[in-house]
Amino acid sequence: MNARTASEPTTMKNRTTSERKSARELVVTRTINGPARIVFEAWTKPELFKQWWVPKSLGLTLLSCDMDVRPGGKYKLVFKHGASEPMAFYGRYTEVTPPSRLVWTNEEGGEDGSVTTVTFEEQGGKTLVVLTELYPSKKALDAAIASGSTSGDMNETFEQLEELVGTLK
């Protein structure tokens, strides 16, 4: 009985949650099977970051990825979907505290851009990742959501995902 309970976590997929925590905030959480040190490394080394940030199911190609991970350092990611024009996402890191905390700005959205804070909390060899996107106003977050849902179609189309990615990075 005990052995069975103990073996369960390895077979069960970790759950990802998302919620609009306040008028200006979106929060995503997920536990990753690995120490915070390694999760932080995968998040801050470009050659590792490139391997996971753009899941294949998105249908996007990452054309370039420049990351200067230190306080004040800039980043710039350029994506392409099919024959569409490339999209650039950029900003700068404002806090880099290995292995527990990372904060960056999202400047492609201009004044309405969000600030992303990621915290890594290690518990028994696993890491709880909490990602918060703080928008400057309720209106800015409403607009980000509206731009991704105006088509009214609930299908997970590429266009919608593209817009989604746009709000993320």
Add this chain to the structure above:
Amino acid sequence: MVQSTHARLDASFAALSDATRRGVLEQLGRVDASITELAERFDMTLTGMKKHVGILEEAGLVTTEKVGRVRTCRLGPRRLEDETAWIERYRRLWDARFDELEKVVEQLKRKEKGNERKDRK
């Protein structure tokens, strides 16, 4: 179908024909608010504001939710449905992303273990 659309339009126009109610919508576009806050802001009695919010709610322009003793008003409900769907898509994107991250972390863990073994020799 056509009739219900007409009925809804009528309700919307009726709701929007009042300056206070238009003001309430504008205010809720900026930030969610309780009936008490709205009453204060528009210098009105609680009963008066309840009536206005009721008309906006009937027209589907506003939704209210009672938590404890406070009734919070926000724009909705159409927007709310959209928002729920969007947040679910947002979750799925992150879920896919974290699944990939987990694979990278797994590789790094294995590599580290391999190095440890080598170090011991």
